[in-house]
Amino acid sequence: MSTIYFTEEHLLFRQSLKDFLQKEVVPHVEEWERTGTIDRFIWKKFGEMGYFGLATPEAYGGLGLDIFYTVILLEELQKINSGGFAAAIWAHAYLAMTHLNKEANDDIKERYLTPSVDGEKIGCLCITEPFGGSDVASMRTTAIKKEDKYILNGSKTFITNGVYADYMIVAAKTDMELGNKGISIFVVDRKSKGVTANKLNKLGWRASDTAELAFDNVEVPLKNLMGKENMGFSYIMEHFSLERLIMGVNAHARAEYALDYALQYMSEREAFGKTIDKFQALRHRVVDLHADIEMCKQYNYYVAGRLDKGEYVVKEATISKLKSTKMADEVAYECLQFLGGYGYIEDYPMARLLRDSRLGPIGGGTSEILREIIAKIIIDKKEYRPAAD
Incomplete structure (x- = not known):
């Protein structure tokens, strides 16, 4: 049955994806969570199914579909209870590949985008730095032009896919005098001399690799510049809307999964002669949670619809992430409380889900930073605009 946002084709895609995840991913999740390493074969399978090319034009091997196919992919990834695996997939497809889709020239797209769609190359986006955090403008990494190349020096941290990626989309300052107006974006091969990675040990998202990267006099060919020189900050800000909406969608889907699981448990768990879903104190708490999920979900769909039409939704996407992750x-x-002691046991899904969820208000801009962005828009009347062509 179609809805205002989802057609029959969308619903068929969702069911096919559910079946794929249950068959190809779920049997391996526990191992990937334990080892912190996702086997390479699954990337190729995702590529074969077209899941990496939902937002990529057909000219480069993608499907060129509307954003609600992406919404479905994000929602279903959250419902296999591995925030790390989900993050690895969407960080490749919607962080690294978004920059390839939007800023790369034909040569870079042929070298990196098409193999990314096929699942043959894995990408990561490198913006955050050890001393900068959410303050992108303060980055210290530099890319100094020297003859036929740029010399890249600096470090990045909290980079999803940073250890096992085949290429990196790296932001660096090409003009130190211009501040945030002197940032450029490059595609850098992971095997380049001078690139090193240190895998970080995280509270959650255990299946994904998260790295601190160092660049020591890395030579980057001039042809690997993405878009225009010194336009990188505008590109980053524009794409933050998609990243924040993604994290908002992840959040409502994760919450939906948690509540569905808890309700199933509550319908089976008995206390004082009846199942605990019959106790008014618990029933009313469930209602409040359901209402909060539904409000966030419908808002996120609304923002997705506007983004799909090409609107610049920096305020709306920022609100999406702020409220949905909270x-x-x-x-x-x-x-977890509904499950009582069982919620605290690792054999049940809620403990992992709680840990994975905690990254939501941190990654992609902390909630504190997001509130300041929104405050600038609604109080200071600041206007954010897309990057100029």
Whole structure:
């Protein structure tokens, strides 16, 4: 049955994806969570199914589909209870590949985008730095032009796919005098001399690799510049809308999964002669959580619809991430409580879900930074605009 956002084709895609994830991914999740390494074969399978090319034009091997196919992919990835695996997939497809789709020339697209769609190359996006955090403009990494190349020096941290990626989309300052107006974007091969990676040990997202990267006099060919020199900050800000919406969608889907699981448990767990879903105190808490999820979900769909039409939704996407990730944390906390002692046991899904959810208000811009961005828009009347062509 179609809805205002999803057609029959969308619903068929969702069911096919569910079946794929249950068959090809779920049997391996526990191993990947334990080892922190996702086997390479699954990337190729995702590529064969077209899942990496949903937003990529057909000219480069993609499907060129509307954003609600992406929404479905994100939602279903959250419902296999491995935030790390989900992050590895969407960080490749919607962080690294978004820059390839938007800023790369035909040569770079042929070398990196098409293999990314096929699952033959894995990408990561390198913006955050050890001393900068959410303050992109303060980055210290430099790319100094020297004859026929740029010399890249600096470091990045909290980079999803940073250890096992085949290429990196790297932001660096090409003009130190211009501040945030002197940042450029490059595609850098992971095997380049001078690139080193240190894998970080995280509270959650255990299946994914998260790295601190160092660049020591790395030579980057001039042809690997993405878009225009010194336009990188505008590109980054523009694509933050998609990243923040992604994290908002992840949050509502994660919360939905948590509440569904808790309700199933509550319908089976008995206390004082009846199942615990019959106790009014718990029933009313469930209602509040359901209402919060539904409000965030419908708002996120609204923002996705506007983004799909090409609108610049920096405020709306920032609100999406701010409110949805806070809601998801609260839902995970309450659902763990519904399970009582079993919620605290690793054999049940809620403990991992609680840990994975906690990254939501941190990654892609902390909630504190997001509030300041929104404050600038609604109080200071600041206008954010897309990068000029």
